Amino acid sequence: MVSEFMYELFSDMPRQGPGSNKCTRKAYKLLANLPPQPNILDVGCGSGMQTLELARISKGQITALDNYQPYLDDLKRRAKADGFSNRIKTINSSMFDLPFAKGSFDIIWSEGAIFIIGFQKGLREWKPLIKRGGYLVVSELTWLKTDIPEEIRAYLENEYPGINTIVENIEIIGQEDYDLTGSFTLHESGWWDDFYKPLQKRINLLGHKYAENLEALAVLDASKEEIDMYRKYSLYYGYVFYMMQSK
Ligand SMILES: C[S@@+](CC[C@H](N)C(=O)[O-])C[C@H]1O[C@@H](n2cnc3c(N)ncnc32)[C@H](O)[C@@H]1O
Numbered sequence: 001m002v003s004e005f006m007y008e009l010f011s012d013m014p015r016q017g018p019g020s021n022k023c024t025r026k027a028y029k030l031l032a033n034l035p036p037q038p039n040i041l042d043v044g045c046g047s048g049m050q051t052l053e054l055a056r057i058s059k060g061q062i063t064a065l066d067n068y069q070p071y072l073d074d075l076k077r078r079a080k081a082d083g084f085s086n087r088i089k090t091i092n093s094s095m096f097d098l099p100f101a102k103g104s105f106d107i108i109w110s111e112g113a114i115f116i117i118g119f120q121k122g123l124r125e126w127k128p129l130i131k132r133g134g135y136l137v138v139s140e141l142t143w144l145k146t147d148i149p150e151e152i153r154a155y156l157e158n159e160y161p162g163i164n165t166i167v168e169n170i171e172i173i174g175q176e177d178y179d180l181t182g183s184f185t186l187h188e189s190g191w192w193d194d195f196y197k198p199l200q201k202r203i204n205l206l207g208h209k210y211a212e213n214l215e216a217l218a219v220l221d222a223s224k225e226e227i228d229m230y231r232k233y234s235l236y237y238g239y240v241f242y243m244m245q246s247k
Pocket of ligand 1: 046067068113
């Protein structure tokens with residue numbers, strides 16, 4: 001029930017994790033020597049805010065992959081409304097077993113989702129699908145400092161056990177034989193405007209709807225705690241975009 005409720009909580013949101021169109025554009029513009037119509041795979045696309053932005057800023061063909069059909073249906077509706085139905089294809093599949101031939105993509109893109117498979121495992125397993133000289137672009141929750149207060153260290157190591165520092169992730173990128181061609185941290189408004197502010201509204205709405213449901217209320221309390229933690233400790237962690245070129 002909890003996971004079904006989580007999906008309900010994150011439905012009807014502009015996106016399902018921190019991010020912004022500004023940062024999607026910034027990351028895309030940092031990729032050099034792309035073909036005129038790149039073939040792009042967006043892994044863990046959710047309802048596809050970044051997918052639509054990629055369609056706006058590229059002339060590419062985009063495959064948007066997620067394993068939750070209602071998000072894909074939402075993306076299909078938005079793609080149609082924006083006139084991108086012919087350039088955005090959705091596929092319901094798992095990132096653990098991507099159903100594509102080797103060298104299929106100029107770019108694999110994944111905002112706020114590689115943690116599900118794990119940063120290093122994702123880099124390793126997705127690499128064969130990228131053309132030589134193509135790119136993997138991900139945003140990943142990362143420690144921004146090393147002097148981390150105990151409260152947030154304990155909290156995030158429990159909630160997000162794979163969290164590394166930027167230096168540790170750069171080391172992994174080298175180990176997996178990519179060149180890091182760029183990197184930047186998502187600005188704080190990218191957490192609030194299209195994610196935590198609408199999430200706060202969903203928490204209030206569903207708090208009324210599920211006022212008698214203790215399991216649902218526990219999920220809402222956990223989400224409130226997550227937002228409070230970010231408000232208190234945003235200096236110490238953030239989403240970092242990593243642009244990696246496959247050799
Ligand atoms: C934090 S959300 C990020 C969504 C979107 N990229 C964004 O930034 O708004 C993670 C997404 O991964 C999807 N997901 C979870 N497990 C998955 C899996 N095994 N394979 C593919 N997608 C998965 C979820 O349904 C969700 O849409």
